[in-house]
Amino acid sequence: MNDRYAFARALAREAGAVALDYFNRREQLVVELKGPGDFVSIADRDVEQLIRRELATAFPNDRFLGEETAGEFVGAFDRCWVVDPIDGTHNFLRGIPYWNVAIAYVENASAQIGVVLDPSHDELFHAVRGGGAWCDSRGKTKRLHTAATDTLDGAFVGSGHHDRSPDSRYLDVRRKMMAAGVAMRNFGSAALQLAHVAAGRLDGFIELDLSIWDAIGGLALVEEAGGYTAPFAPSHATDRSACLGCAPEIAAALVELTKPFV
Numbered sequence: 712m713n714d715r716y717a718f719a720r721a722l723a724r725e726a727g728a729v730a731l732d733y734f735n736r737r738e739q740l741v742v743e744l745k746g747p748g749d750f751v752s753i754a755d756r757d758v759e760q761l762i763r764r765e766l767a768t769a770f771p772n773d774r775f776l777g778e779e780t781a782g783e784f785v786g787a788f789d790r791c792w793v794v795d796p797i798d799g800t801h802n803f804l805r806g807i808p809y810w811n812v813a814i815a816y817v818e819n820a821s822a823q824i825g826v827v828l829d830p831s832h833d834e835l836f837h838a839v840r841g842g843g844a845w846c847d848s849r850g851k852t853k854r855l856h857t858a859a860t861d862t863l864d865g866a867f868v869g870s871g872h873h874d875r876s877p878d879s880r881y882l883d884v885r886r887k888m889m890a891a892g893v894a895m896r897n898f899g900s901a902a903l904q905l906a907h908v909a910a911g912r913l914d915g916f917i918e919l920d921l922s923i924w925d926a927i928g929g930l931a932l933v934e935e936a937g938g939y940t941a942p943f944a945p946s947h948a949t950d951r952s953a954c955l956g957c958a959p960e961i962a963a964a965l966v967e968l969t970k971p972f973v
């Protein structure tokens with residue numbers, strides 16, 4: 712597992728450099744729509760192909776599930792790399808430096824490794840099961856711990872929602888969080904918001920429909936940083952599922968507040 716862990720961190724840095732180069736030349740990118748509010752460009756595809764190629768060379772027997780080629784995926788989430796080449800694509804294309812490369816390794820549908828790289832801020836968030844969660848930045852490595860926040864009143868929570876279709880469930884959850892005094896933000900990238908929960912910068916993150924490549928690596932970071940995560944189990948590669956990760960002391964209150972959606 713340690714070989715895979717070391718490889719995933721180095722690969723995230725390599726892929727992040729290619730993505731950052733595209734980000735700095737984003738005006739030249741041709742933007743396509745995969746669906747309502749769902750953007751893609753050659754940057755997403757190129758970065759995914761690089762990651763896939765490198766993993767296939769290093770670990771030829773491992774499976775691969777990537778956002779841009781998810782339709783090709785068959786089989787179980789076991790000995791499988793799960794990749795979002797650019798999470799926060801809308802931010803990326805609009806020049807907002809809140810996006811990341813997300814790489815996870817899954818065995819028996821449980822993430823063993825989670826790596827989230829924010830190239831714009833040189834922050835590599837990473838965790839291996841049982842090894843804690845860490846952030847490498849500017850040559851330093853820091854252990855991560857979720858926040859000690861113990862009440863919803865004044866809690867700082869990422870509240871993601873997609874722009875694909877109106878969904879009253881989101882309004883219901885936001886209304887209840889407002890009533891509980893929660894300060895909400897949607898920064899537009901699930902994996903990076905979960906990494907910030909692991910780092911104690913956010914007290915929680917909730918999104919009701921997320922794909923496995925957006926969430927599974929970030930959830931592993933939250934768990935290894937001592938946080939709570941609700942069960943996240945999409946039954947098929949392209950299914951979406953509700954995602955909740957947060958500081959342990961506010962878990963019960965957030966679970967109660969997000970019923971029956973999470």
Ligand code: LIP
Pocket residue numbers: 778795797798799800801871872873874899900901902918925
């Ligand atoms: C994005 C997620 C975000 C969600 C967006 C989109 P992408 O992933 O990170 O939380 O609200 O709808 O799914 O498409 O940028 O990889």
